[in-house]
Amino acid sequence: MGYVAVTGGQKAIEAANRLNQWYRIKDAEHSLETTEIAKQLRHLTDRVMSEGGLYAPEYAALAIKQAEGDLCEAAFLMRAYRSTLERNYESEVIDPGQMRVIRRISSAFKDIPGGQMLGPTMDYTHRLLNFALENENAQALKNLLKEQIPELNADQPLSFPKVAGLLREQGLLFPPKSSGVLFDITRDKLTFPAPRSAKLQILARGETGAMTALAYSSMRGHITNHPTIGELRVGYTELTIAYPLDSNESLCLGEIMLTEIETINAFERDDQGDVKLRLGYGLTFGQNETKAIAMAILEQGLETKGSIPSQDEEFVLLHVDSIEANGFVSHLKLPHYITFQSKLDVLRQTQKIAESEKKEMRKE
């Protein structure tokens, strides 16, 4: 069996690229504004930023437009772009406890200091297609805003203490395990066993579907590992860097939106004989709650010894990256006729050997 050689490659690619462009716009009445994508498809933009590992909403919106909504392609565009940027600074450590919260809940406690603040979530919407959205014009938007603007409560505190802080004060929590060294997965190749900071980075920019599936598998198969959400918070945190000419001063670059999850798991005994709870940790760019929860589950699973697939460090960390997984799976579309040819050759030689062995047996 042969594979016809690909010729006219240059022309073919150019035609394919033109066709791709044509498909993007052939049925369009007007070009999508990237601001519309950034503003009205924020979960999509958040997810692309989260999997691309680059916090840049306008760029994510552009990537989504260019990729015609293909999430994996958009995340890829972000990663490739990020790859070209000079790295001049490292930010100072962000304390999510200082977050300007828009949503904050806890499943572990009925009530928490500051209260359960549901914030913007679809959790309690009824999943019924709203056909009114089809004809939402500018006037309808205005009316909606007028009706829906919540009463502003000027006394509402903007930040809340961490629930974990309360548990810590009561001596119920182990401190997080830290290797002490900040590994950078974009600068150094990962080796195993992986340092904790490397695990967290890989998960933080991991592919949502892959991580959710793995977390689901661990939850379904192993009830003992069922965690509780100690705290989920979504909001804005300040990004600061040390002032280049005086490291005692800081420069504020702006705010980024983060989702942070701390899960409470089974209690453990450590080497000193202490028995406490350990937190699982999840953090993502933007509002990506399911991914952050999945991250906390996987993170905690990787910190404890066990034999289920989601506790296999290499299995989890090497397969959750969107760009790598999609790239390798889709590379099967490339020509492989040389390897195939070589395999055919081995097959034919092996058949000859098998044939001559049969003849030998018939003689006897």
Add this chain to the structure above:
Amino acid sequence: MQAHLKQTYNYAFLDEGSKKEIRRTTLKAIAIPGYQVPFASREMPIGRGWGTGGLQLTLSLIGDQDCLKVIDQGNDDSVNAVSIKKLVQSCTKAEVTTDSERATIIQTRHRIPEVPIRSDQILVFQVPLPEPLRMVEAKERKTKQLHAEMDYSGIWLRLYEDIVKWGKISIGADYPALAHKRYIFAPSPIPRYDLPKLNHADGLFLFGAGREKKIYAIPPYTEIEPLAFDDYPFEVEHFEGCSCRLCGSSDTFLDELFDEKTGQKFYQCSDTGNCRKRQEKRHTP
């Protein structure tokens, strides 16, 4: 107010920090033939698994005075090869060619050109799976240890089992070999036919696995031994009685094809650049 989006690309796409890391890694790779040196591996505008490792090597090497040839399965005109050439041309002023003898850098997927690589040329391989021991050991942590201790019993056992089961070693392309009597390495999915070209060669061979984040090298004049047993020696692919329909050669690696109209099987050189030159020679008196 929409922010103005910034778009600047460095010469040869990669920023200087990335190039430096690749260069440092490559220099160490040359000092330890066949050993897979880890590197950070940047994302490229082409997909992971589509040649980002080879591309990063090429971009770390290439300058305006270079002449680049890119092939896929031996073919200059393959869509992937064309795509890579276009990318390099968009961020450098290097010349491109289909003539392997004019090139200073050749980036290849799955073949070595028929004309031997000279000492002024570098052949860059795109590698999908750099770890030859992966077929017997799934874990990276373990294979790293096996290489460190030069414990290659697993792969030798696998070859022995092949002979017991099939009567011969059943590995087709990407056949494992030993470099400088120390490291077993994966030569990338080149046919067995090409593997002997790596042994004591004039040219420099660099291997890039972008997704797996490894770079390795075979320097010139280095001993490369394909794994085999004394009584089951290494065999290349068989083309007895076959020749290229276009140039007539019977000493090159051939692709098997089917005639669209007659359904008949025929053969054509995999190395299209070399085949074209042979055809030209045939037709000039």
Add this chain to the structure above:
Amino acid sequence: MTNAETFHHVHDTRKLYRHLLDSMARPGKINDISVLLHKVPETCPCSTGTYVLAQTLLDQQVSFYYYSQEINADDAEHAIEWTTGSRHTASHAADYLFIDTPPEIDEIDSIMQSVRIGTLTEPEKSATIALHVRKLSGADDLALPMVLRGPGINGWHILSADGMNSEWLRLRSERNREYPTGCDFILFDDDGRIAALPRTTRIERRDF
């Protein structure tokens, strides 16, 4: 504002890298980087060879050790840090060592006994030592003649150097005895000759 005569951080580092790559792939082969050395600023406190190598190889990801008996050794070290972002460190911890003037034997011993040679699992985590010598030659006409064999060399190759203490070679063979661990050398002089000795190269002294 770019002056065509100044060392270009994109194109000239690349050119140096290509020569260095060729030298490392073909141990003992002398490559000519004189054109690049002429572009180094005259106020440069270290040797021109160290300057171009540092610009090409160093950044915040790696560390270096600088040795020189000249008065401005400290200035040279700071200049390297400032222009590359790399940090200086002790010789036993450095990724790259630049030896700009010939040290005494006990200093060579001190450097070589503890220089990084990597481990069996990570042989690449080893030092590269750049030695500034007085002169290099592809014949055996200088003070320290060497016959080289190994990967990258077709048969054998001759390299000789002036201003290089044989103690470097003696300790090199000691520290590099358990391949794949070892350290790698770059040799360069002020006239633009550069050569390399990766750990795979076997060196015999050719004494006449």
